[in-house]
Amino acid sequence: MAPVPDPNSVAGGAKRDEATLKVPSKDPKKKDDKKEDDLSEEDLQLKQNLELYVERVQDPNPELQKAALESMRQEIRDATSSMTSVPKPLKFLRPHYGTLKEFHIKMADSDLKKMLADILSVLALTMSAEGERESLKYRLTGTEGDIGSWGHEYVRNLAGEIAEEYTMRQGEESSIEDLMELVRQIVSFHMKHNAETEAVDLLMDVEDLDLLLEHVDSTNFRRTCNYLTSAAKYLPGPDDMLVLDIAYMIYMKFAEYPNALQIALFLDNMQYVKQVFTSCSDLLKKKQFCYMIARHGITFELDQEMVANNDDKDALQDIVNNTKLGDGYLTLARDIEVMEAKTPEDIYKAHLIDGRASSGPSVDSARQNLSATFVNAFVNAGFGQDKLMTVPSDSTGSAGNWIFKNKDHGKISATASLGMIHLWDVDTGLSQLDKYLQVSDNSIVAGAVLGIGIVNCGIKNDCDPALALLGDYIDKEDSSVRIGAIMGLGIAHAGSQNDEIRNRLSPILNDAKAPLDVIAFAALSLGMIYVGSCNEEVAQSIIFALMDRSEAELDEALTRFLPLGLGLLYLGKQESVEATAEVSKTFNEKIRKYCDMTLLSCAYAGTGNVLKVQDLLAQCGEHLEKDDIHQGPAVIGLAMVAMSEELGLDMGIRSLERVLQYGEQNVRRAVPLALGLLCISNPKVTVMDTLSRLSHDTDSEVATAAIISLGLIGAGTNNARIAGMLRNLSSYYYKDASLLFCVRIAQGFVHMGKGLLTLSPFHSERLLLSPTALAGIVTLLHACLDMRSIILGKFHYVLYFIILAMQPRMMLTVDENLKPISVPVRVGQAVDVVGQAGRPKTITGFQTHSTPVLLAAGERAELATEKYIPLSPILEGFIILKENPDYREE
Helix, strand or coil: CCCCCCCCCCCHHHHHHHHHHCCCCCCHHHHHHHHHHHCCHHHHHHHHHHHHHHHHHCCCCHHHHHHHHHHHHHHHHHHHCCCCCCCHHHHHHHHHHHHHHHHHHHCCCCHHHHHHHHHHHHHHHHHCCCCCCHHHHHHHHCCCCCHHHHCHHHHHHHHHHHHHHHHHHHHHCCCCHHHHHHHHHHHHHHHHCCCHHHHHHHHHHCCCHHHHHHHCCCCCHHHHHHHHHHHHCCCCCCHHHHHHHHHHHHHHHCCCHHHHHHHHHHCCCHHHHHHHHHHCCCHHHHHHHHHHHHHHCCCCCCCCCCCCCHHHHHHHHHHHCCCCHHHHHHHHHHHHCCCCCCCHHHHHCHHHCCCHHHHCCCCCHHHHHHHHHHHHHHHCCCCCCCCCCCCCHHHCCHHHHHHHCCCHHHHHHHHHHHHHHCCCCHHHHHHHHHHHHHCCCHHHHHHHHHHHHHHCCCCCCCCCHHHHHHHHHCCCCCHHHHHHHHHHHHHHCCCCCCHHHHHHHHHHHCCCCCCHHHHHHHHHHHHHHCCCCCCHHHHHHHHHHHHHCCHHHHCCHHHHHHHHHHHHHCCCCHHHHHHHHHHHCCCCHHHHHHHHHHHHHHHCCCCCCHHHHHHHHHHHHCCCCCCCCCHHHHHHHHHHHHCCCHHHHHHHHHHHHHHHHHCCHHHHCCHHHHHHHHCCCCCCHHHHHHHHHHCCCCCHHHHHHHHHHHHHHCCCCCCHHHHHHHHHHHHHCCCCHHHHHHHHHHHHHHCHHHHCEECCCEECCCCEECHHHHHHHHHHHHHHCCCCCHHHHHCHHHHHHHHHHCEECEEEEECCCCCECCCEEEEEEECCCCCCCCCCCCEEEEEEEECCEECCCCEEEEECCCCEEECCCCCCEEEEEEECCCCCCC
């Protein structure tokens, strides 16, 4: 029995084609008599000639044999050049295939026997039975000549048979030398004839991708690498990493440094990143690399090897530290003319709603003011001005007035929102917040220290103001101030793996006197700071903290942040989590499974691992008697694992529809959040409708989750349809303070940054996943699993973790001195062109704008002028343009 082809493997293509060609006729004799009359004179002549050759081949005279074989070979070769139907010579030789096979066995070893083997190998293309691999058998005994001369279809068929033969020989552990010689010929043929994808498939089947490096040249390396990187998403580990390694080497071989850097970042391999810097000598290109690293949001220190000159090194380090992000964002805002501050009322648009909500008595004004605080912060994020907090000083401290319109813990969020408004502008933000650090009211101090962390989000600084200012507040008496400082450090230093902070925060975890909320936030912040680092010491501290919790504490809502902090350490690191997952099986049963699900979903986040998706689906499908909390993280985990590529994403959405219909109540509560994660900042109509339906659900927890998710899928898009839905919901829920609060938060999300921001953790055409961004989103979603106690309780400032994912969705072109310049670009829907022939267009339905431009989900930009050359092939974020020396004005 032939081995069953793996549906995921790419070699299935060749086998399919070969199957369509085999058309055995039932009874050749009868058919031939009928056909005899239909044949044209030429065909009849050809048929008689071929029959003559077959007889001559069996003639004892070697001279005649040789002439007959030569002529037969010539006929077949002339015909196999085009492969639209079965070529005539093969059709006419079909009845004689058996005769020739038998004669081949009787022949003595000679060159003639090899020539006959070649011909039989080609005949076997349409004649041999499934799984016999006769074409390959005769090829291996035939001449060593050029296989390409028999045509493409023959070569493809051979490649398919080699893959099967290889698998069989691996099982028997026999030699594969002769096969590999043939593989080399086939790969070289494919690479010369624009069939790079088939060459890669064959090499994947025979597990020898290193051969590619010898055969790629400057004409085909891009297409080859494109195919490798997109195939990697569908391969099981560790094959996917090997494939990307080869792609990295090919890019380095042809000095395509920006692409090599992307793959290095995808592999999270700092050695490779360093190698890109040391191999490239062009300072401008290095600046572009720095922009790419800054966008990815990792901490990276340049050294003398990478950049020799100290001044250059400082300039480059500045870019990596993201210090220019705020300026670029404001340049975009000025260009689009949205600098004017907006008030929450501009967002609610209450006048558009039919009467009842606006005229009703105001419910719970503190809750309303709190929601206005958040909406104001999200909408004016990074603009440095608003109408509530940063009003000019002549109106005698009205910012103070707004803060005092909030109740106790509301003041924390209100003060911290100043940090959000001055996002990425460290100097102004610190000077604005500084005055609140001296106040006697602890809530305001807590908000101010949190605000300092927020201002520094994603921006690194040599003097590190966040640590200098917040360090003193970590060990204060008041727990809200401590939480503010701890959370501020987590946001400011996410992904920095800063040991100094670890030494400050780890003791809190194992401090018996520390309150649970402080411990929970300390674990979470450590998870953020060491995201994806697999740091043993931090993991140990969190594990001990989990083991020390009492029964009563394990029932608290905030305890769920401890397993989450632990999971973030292993974000996207796959197998590395296994040791910790084993330890987690020893925890108290209340938290054991929750921890297990969280670790699993974090470790495989963004990998698209099908087996893990199945494990998580199995957990969601269980119908449990008692109220178990571990199914929530399993549902969110489903989205985290499946979000990496389009196919998995659609399948994830379909699986979640099933879970909605058949799942238990606590599973249903998490489904909207998972949908929100899958389509974050990408409002797909189908998902929007599902969420809209769920936002009127009878279970208020399902409704709150759906409302927040509506905000997430529309985050930063100003999507009019979602804005309309939320306005209607605000009048529908006008009596329910907590649901109305969620509607307001969602409205804030949709209009985030006045529509200039995105929350999507993916960038660089959905290739790279920023770990810190995903950490921020996942933290918010885990908090939403228990809305009532966390976000609707007194820990509403957890919402600020979403800042980690906020990025301008812009493309800004700068010249060689990093000053913004305006050039025409085409922006349109991205088209997947992997493996297509020729030079297909990469975008469709484009419009031409001048930079800076906004890019929506799934859009791609390309320059519409020849005057400049972009230094990165992927036009997102900051792009440095170099003048094209060959450009001539027309």
